[in-house]
Amino acid sequence: MSKSALPRRSVIVGAAATVIGWNTVGRSWAVEAPAGAPEAPADAADDALAALPPLDGTLVADAETLARFGGDFGHLVTAAPRAVLHPGSVNDVAALTAFARRHRIPVAMNGQSGTGGPAELESHSSYGQATARGGVAIDSRGLNRILRIAHGRAVVEAGVTWAQLTDTALAQGWLPPSLTDYLHLSVGGTLAVGGIGGGVQRHGFQVDTVESVDVVTGTGELVTASASANRELFDAVLGGGGQAGLIVRATLRLEPARExxxxxxxxxxxxxxxxxxxxxxxxxxxxxxxxxxxxxxxxxxxxxxxxxxxxxxxxxxxxxxxxxxxxxxxxxxxxxxxxxxxxxxxxxxxxxxxxxxxxxxxxxxxxxxxxxxxxxxxxxxxxxxxxxxxxxxxxxxxxxxxxxxxxxxxxxxxxxxxxxxxxxxxxxxxxxxxxxxxxxxxxxxxxxxxxxxxxxxxxxxxxxxxxxxxEWRRHYGARWGRAVAAKHRFDPAGILTPGQGIHS
Incomplete structure (x- = not known):
């Protein structure tokens, strides 16, 4: 949709409606007004509207959703986004991130973990690490498919929980070798920080059991990375805090389950x-x-x-x-x-x-x-x-x-x-x-x-x-140069996962 094709009512911002564009002058989202609402008159603001790319899912900006994605499990930090993407596909994450890069809009993936209904789910970071203040939060629950389990491997989307994977794998005689203690966490979320549990002594972190990942970089490019292909990105995103890319799919090693x-x-x-x-x-x-x-x-x-x-x-x-x-x-x-x-x-x-x-x-x-x-x-x-x-x-x-x-x-x-x-x-x-x-x-x-x-x-x-x-530089020590180089290469606009505060 071109700017000229945007409906005039798209400049109305407020109620629970779907986002359809970005006001490049006012730096705010434009949403489609609810059915029956009067259309706003055409004005110069219409010419400043950049239309969203086509999406399989939806980008929303209602107050209730924004408030829910503004906090996390720690309940110590509030940093509400200005829109939330409910992706219908991996391609949605890539398209939205590319759009956000062009307009310098922060983006973060949000695991929305837990066991309850949608209102009871939340990011399981504890200090605002997965928030996107003033930007776009991506609800990874829209990417919750287990694509394949066979021959000691599982291919899953980032929003799959370890509980979901554990039960599905057990039914076929397999089990992830490294599990967190609490299983109702998203695969993408734990891989972004490392993922630790009682199996660490033999198997390392959960990231040490990953064979490959599909990643959306800060430029909106969808890349498959492994130890043999795109190694720099592979190393940067596993345990990298979402700084160089957003994990959208992973191939994980499994082991035979014991009874x-x-x-x-x-x-x-x-x-x-x-x-x-x-x-x-x-x-x-x-x-x-x-x-x-x-x-x-x-x-x-x-x-x-x-x-x-x-x-x-x-x-x-x-x-x-x-x-x-x-x-x-x-x-x-x-x-x-x-x-x-x-x-x-x-x-x-x-x-x-x-x-x-x-x-x-x-x-x-x-x-x-x-x-x-x-x-x-x-x-x-x-x-x-x-x-x-x-x-x-x-x-x-x-x-x-x-x-x-x-x-x-x-x-x-x-x-x-x-x-x-x-x-x-x-x-x-x-x-x-x-x-x-x-x-x-x-x-x-x-x-x-x-x-x-x-x-x-x-x-x-x-x-x-x-x-x-x-202090972040001291934390990474000799690896700080690699972290900075990966940030500059894969997220040149610096839009990804600002809540971590590593490069701010």
Missing amino acids: RALVLSLFYDDLADYLADHEKLMLERRFDLHVGDVARNAAGTGWKYKVEGVVHYDGTAAPDREALVRGLRCLPAETTFLDQTAREYAFRVDAFAGYLQAAGLWSQPKPWMSLFLPASTTEAFMREAVALLTPEDLGAGLLLFYPFRTDVITRPMTVMPDELVGFHFDLLSFPFPGADHAAALRRNRRLYDLAVSLGGKRYLIGAIPDVTRA
């Missing part, structure tokens, strides 16, 4: 014993996957540390429980075993999420923070952290804390500490109503500064205030 999961819970009062045993278990590969967490002890006088190890098996060939705990310094009387199906373990967080939702805590502000620490300084960091943290800091949440081998993290934008073994410190707080969130952000900043001083790195989803460009 059952034996889950061990091992408890420690002593931090040094916990660190030593957990690192020992990881290096011995005694478990198929394992995580750990920290909670207040029963008396409320200190902290207790837990290793959660999992061994998968088939049929009745259950693992030797005694061999699994041999030589460890855990508290024997508190050790527990739980035998369940592999699916039950994969979806284990759903019950906890249901409790938080029923209690009204899911929608409260959540100052989450994830850090990666070198093993040599982890004990020093943790002793200072647990002295600082209070039960109120966690609320109904938890603090994950466990080791992994950094040499299995292969994607260059997922920056790790410079040691073979690292520890993941993941503060997943669910504060109770009335909590001081400003104080929590100051606490996050203090812990982040401590971690950096001890050789630590951050995960891109965290709520860490006032991170400067110089």
Whole structure:
């Protein structure tokens, strides 16, 4: 549609109507007025209207949708877009991004994760990372097809959730090797930041299981990238925070699924014993996957540390429980075993999420923070952290804390500490109503500064205030030049994913 062919009523902006063009003078969207509304008279503004390219889906600008896409799971930052694309195809993302590049309009993909209806879905970034203030948010739920599962591979669109993929793959005898703890997250969203879970010790992040991706760059070009084709883009988008391109499709590695999961819970009062045993278990590969967490002890006088190890098996060939705990310094009387199906373990967080939702805590502000620490300084960091943290800091949440081998993290934008073994410190707080969130952000900043001083790195989803460009440069270290070069090459107008703040 040319400018002259735009309906005069397109200059009417307001009600829940479909966007049909961009006012290049006023830098605002023009929407088609609802049926029956009077047409606006023709004026010079009509000549400033750039028509949208043809779309299979819709671009909308109603107040309710804009408000929903203006926040995220953290509920700490509000940055509403001025339009939301509900794509009908991958081509819509490319066409809209090319249009946005021409008119310098910010764009971000929004995972809209969760288990409820549309009104209950939201981005699962925690500090505005997936917002597009004043720009266009792309609802990835419009790209939710599993295209193929065969021969140990899955081809999926970016809006597919890991829960959706897990169930579909299990039905065919496969399972993604690296899963997040909470599965109702979009594939594109976790691949954009890395994607970590209990399988990290053997399989790395979720980005380390990716064979290829289809990416829309900041110029609107749709490119297939892999380790053998368009490698620079492949490396830039996996764990790159949406800075060089928007992942719209991915080919993922799968592994044969096992039937059952034996889950061990091992408890420690002593931090040094916990660190030593957990690192020992990881290096011995005694478990198929394992995580750990920290909670207040029963008396409320200190902290207790837990290793959660999992061994998968088939049929009745259950693992030797005694061999699994041999030589460890855990508290024997508190050790527990739980035998369940592999699916039950994969979806284990759903019950906890249901409790938080029923209690009204899911929608409260959540100052989450994830850090990666070198093993040599982890004990020093943790002793200072647990002295600082209070039960109120966690609320109904938890603090994950466990080791992994950094040499299995292969994607260059997922920056790790410079040691073979690292520890993941993941503060997943669910504060109770009335909590001081400003104080929590100051606490996050203090812990982040401590971690950096001890050789630590951050995960891109965290709520860490006032991170400067110089601090981002320090975070990426020798890889900063690659990050900047990829941004300039693939997003020359600087429109993609501004909420991360990496290049601002």
